[in-house]
Amino acid sequence: MSRTHHWKTRILTVAAAIAMAAGLAPSAAPPATADADTAQAREIAYVADSSSDDVSAIDTRTNTVVALIPVGDTPRGVAVGPDGTRVYVVNNGANTVSVLDTATNTVIDTIPVGDRPVQVAVGSDGTRAYVTNGDDDTVSVIDTIGRTVVATVPVGSAPLGVAATPGGTRVYVVNNGANTVSVLDTATNTVIDTIPVGSFPQGVAVNPEGTRVYVTDFGTNDVSVIDAATNTVIDTIPVGNGPRGVAVNPEGTRAYVTDFESNTVSVIDTTTNTVIDTVTVGVTPAEVAVNSDGSRAYVTNLDSGNVSVIDTTTDTVVGTVPVGNAPVGVAVAPIRTASPQPPIARRPAKVKARVDNIM
Numbered sequence: 001m002s003r004t005h006h007w008k009t010r011i012l013t014v015a016a017a018i019a020m021a022a023g024l025a026p027s028a029a030p031p032a033t034a035d036a037d038t039a040q041a042r043e044i045a046y047v048a049d050s051s052s053d054d055v056s057a058i059d060t061r062t063n064t065v066v067a068l069i070p071v072g073d074t075p076r077g078v079a080v081g082p083d084g085t086r087v088y089v090v091n092n093g094a095n096t097v098s099v100l101d102t103a104t105n106t107v108i109d110t111i112p113v114g115d116r117p118v119q120v121a122v123g124s125d126g127t128r129a130y131v132t133n134g135d136d137d138t139v140s141v142i143d144t145i146g147r148t149v150v151a152t153v154p155v156g157s158a159p160l161g162v163a164a165t166p167g168g169t170r171v172y173v174v175n176n177g178a179n180t181v182s183v184l185d186t187a188t189n190t191v192i193d194t195i196p197v198g199s200f201p202q203g204v205a206v207n208p209e210g211t212r213v214y215v216t217d218f219g220t221n222d223v224s225v226i227d228a229a230t231n232t233v234i235d236t237i238p239v240g241n242g243p244r245g246v247a248v249n250p251e252g253t254r255a256y257v258t259d260f261e262s263n264t265v266s267v268i269d270t271t272t273n274t275v276i277d278t279v280t281v282g283v284t285p286a287e288v289a290v291n292s293d294g295s296r297a298y299v300t301n302l303d304s305g306n307v308s309v310i311d312t313t314t315d316t317v318v319g320t321v322p323v324g325n326a327p328v329g330v331a332v333a334p335i336r337t338a339s340p341q342p343p344i345a346r347r348p349a350k351v352k353a354r355v356d357n358i359m
Contacts, residue, residue: 049324077119078329
């Protein structure tokens, strides 16, 4: 199969969907261990179920799904606003972004964007969201107050991953078809630099200081480390096969990379730029997010239909949470409901016999 744009084409079979529907299994894992209950902040991990057309909301204290939120066709990327009140979900098959209210876990608006949107990032002040449009070779800039697109920025071929700097002045866009990263100036909504990286790059994350940018190079099985001051690659870190998602912990000391074709997560020491551990997770891990205190990493396993919960102190999987079909994007937000929510049973899975483009 050609790796142009590296769209992983997967046929979501009727048989698999019917089998899941017949089970009607609750989407709840066993309760988290006592130490996790006492140490963790109360947060929700929002997971885009790309073949179920919904978002699973996981209570991270109990590792149970407490809400299922219907969104648009083939949800992919997920991002949380800085105040935790809004979640933005990219609907790849509908060319829209769903806006979720985290207090009610409901969709409060739907915003049209470009063709085949993939990922989304929210600026540090929460007033702008940036959406990569994979088939348009553009980025849609959304005014999150007015909930409208206020600019469309041409970038490289097949943009996928996107990340904003903590200071809000720059946005880094991974161009999967061009093997580059575009650097956007958020004041002018223009590309001010283009950085060559490895082949078929996919994910991107910026450290909390805004000094380093980490790009997963799917085709070369490594991570490019960019110095944000000079916009140059200063190191390349070998990881597992098919690196895809990447997230940095709140201290900036660790980067977590999903190795899509190795079924592992590579743990990088960002001081030495070396892999210090490898964690086995589910089948085809897609994306990863770290919670607010850095104690847990949440990994979506696309072909397992679940989320692996990693204890970042021991680098071991301490929970596995069943979610919807083909989970992809994940982001963590504080819980805003008045009281802990009980786990829910997943409704019958949709029978979706079609070809979906999976990054």
